[in-house]
């Protein structure tokens with residue numbers, strides 16, 4: 398996987414707000430077809446890093462390249478074309494409450510202006526079928542939907558333009574454990590089928606364990622550790638100890654650490 402050119406290349410990034418330095422010489426490469434989880438404590442700069450990758454903020458130093466070019470080099474029509482190559486699923490689902498499911502999913506397609514309505518209909522219904530939903534669901538309003546359905550409609554919209562890159566911000570937040578597992582399975586199946594690259598920010602260990610092909614840990618203003626979940630969990634660091642071996646780990650993995658399991662504790 399990693400012999401490919403990176404889809405995202407964060408090179409010596411320094412980000413600061415006034416005198417508050419959030420990232421210092423941060424490096425991260427994200428390769429095609431990965432599901433990379435960005436984890437880190439509150440305030441470690443995960444959201445800010447996502448904004449840098451999306452080109453919404455300018456770094457104090459360093460370069461973020463996306464699809465082989467500095468993200469700030471894409472301007473005008475090229476920037477619009479770039480934003481069509483990625484999809485985003487925001488934490489709250491962020492559906493337009495006044496629009497039915499159909500129009501919510503159709504939105505990115507209609508923003509392209511020239512697509513005929515029968516093609517838009519075909520694409521929307523196909524995206525709904527990917528989500529296990531039907532044409533009848535297309536007429537529902539967001540207020541008629543369960544939390545799990547809102548996530549699926551938001552995912553259908555994020556995938557409307559068949560993006561190469563999908564950003565997920567706390568994708569399972571607000572879902573009960575069963576719905577959360579189902580949503581992870583859906584993302585996994587679509588990733589397998591469609592082969593897009595995923596960059597995910599989440600605090601949820603179950604989601605990290607279910608989906609990540611690689612984990613990057615933000616701490617001390619940089620990517621402190623990166624690797625598979627197993628590799629990252631072996632590293633000794635106060636944040637990693639608390640994150641991967643604390644109470645949440647007991648819920649996600651059954652035990653906080655394997656020795657306790659042998660001693661019969663949980």
Ligand SMILES: Nc1ncnc2c1ncn2[C@@H]1O[C@H](COP(=O)(O)OP(=O)(O)OP(=O)(O)O)[C@@H](O)[C@H]1O
Nearest residue numbers: 414415417419437438439440441442443444445446
């Ligand atoms: N526009 C801004 N102006 C000033 N400070 C900011 C701005 N955006 C972020 N920060 C600061 O940068 C730091 C990193 O914030 P960020 O939201 O990226 O962290 P995070 O890792 O996503 O946190 P959380 O897990 O709590 O969402 C925080 O201290 C935050 O207060």
